[in-house]
Amino acid sequence: MGVTAPRVVVIGATEGLRIARAGRLAAHYGVPRLPAVDVLIRRQPLPVDGYVIDGAPQLLDRVARVGGLLPALAFADLVVDLREAGRTEGEDAGRILRYYEARGALAGFRPDAPDGDLILAIDAARRGRTAADPPRWP
Template sequence: MAAAPRLVVIGAGEGVRRARAARLAGHYAIPLLPAVDILIKRQLLPDDGYVIDSPPQLLDRVAGVGGLLPVLAFVDLVVLLPGAGSSGTEETSRVLRYYDARGVLLTVGADTPDDEIILVIDAALRGRGDPEGPPGTPWRP
C-alpha cells in the first residue's frame, strides 16, 4: 500500500480553501491540520500523511522571518487555489516560486472538481517513482 500523501492547500478564499482541504483529507483518510498549529505552535507532523490548510498571509509572515518554511520543505504537493484577481505579495511569490522550482506546486481553479484534483495528485505521486517521467510535474488547467 502506498504511503499517504503529505499535502499543503494554500488559498486566499478561506471558505473554499478549508472545504477543499477537508475533502482531500477525508478522501485520503489523513488528518487535516491548520498551518498555524504547525508553523507557530510547532505541533509535530504525523508520520503517515496529512493535509495542512494555510492562508498565503501566514506563509508570508513565517517565510519573511526565518526563510523558506523548513517544516513544509518535505511535502509531496502544494495545492494552490488562487483567488480571483490575486496578486500575492513578494514573500508569497518567493515561497510559491520555491515550491514551483521543486516541482511540487499544483495550481487549480476553485471550481475544479475534487475527483480531477485527486487524479492529478495520484498521478504526480506515482510519477515520482517513474524513471520515464519527470518527478512531480506541475499541472495547471
C-alpha cells in the first residue's frame, strides 16, 4: 500500500519561524501550506492531496471551546509542536495536546530542529494510512 500525502498541523514558535517551517514542509511534500485562520474560521475546504496547516498554539484554545476539534485538526496525521523554552499552554490547549499525544500524533521539536527530523516524524505518522482515510469534512 502506498504512502499518501501528509496532513500536518504546525503550531508553536513565533509566527515567522512557524510560517517558514510550514512552508518548507509543504514544499518538500508538494502540498499547500494553509493558514489556520483560512481553514478553521473561513472553513476553507481541505485539499484531498494533503496539506500543511500553520497556526498559533492559542488556536487550540479556541477550537476546544466550540465543542471539539474541527476536521483539520481531528484528521491530522501529525501535530508538530515547535515548543519554545518557557512557553506554557492554557488549560484547553494543554488538554488538546494531551489528546494528540495519547493518539501518538504529537511530535514536539525545538524551533531550530533540522527539517529532516520533522520529515522523519511526518513520514512515520503517515505510514499505513490509506488515501480514503478520513473524509475532508464531516
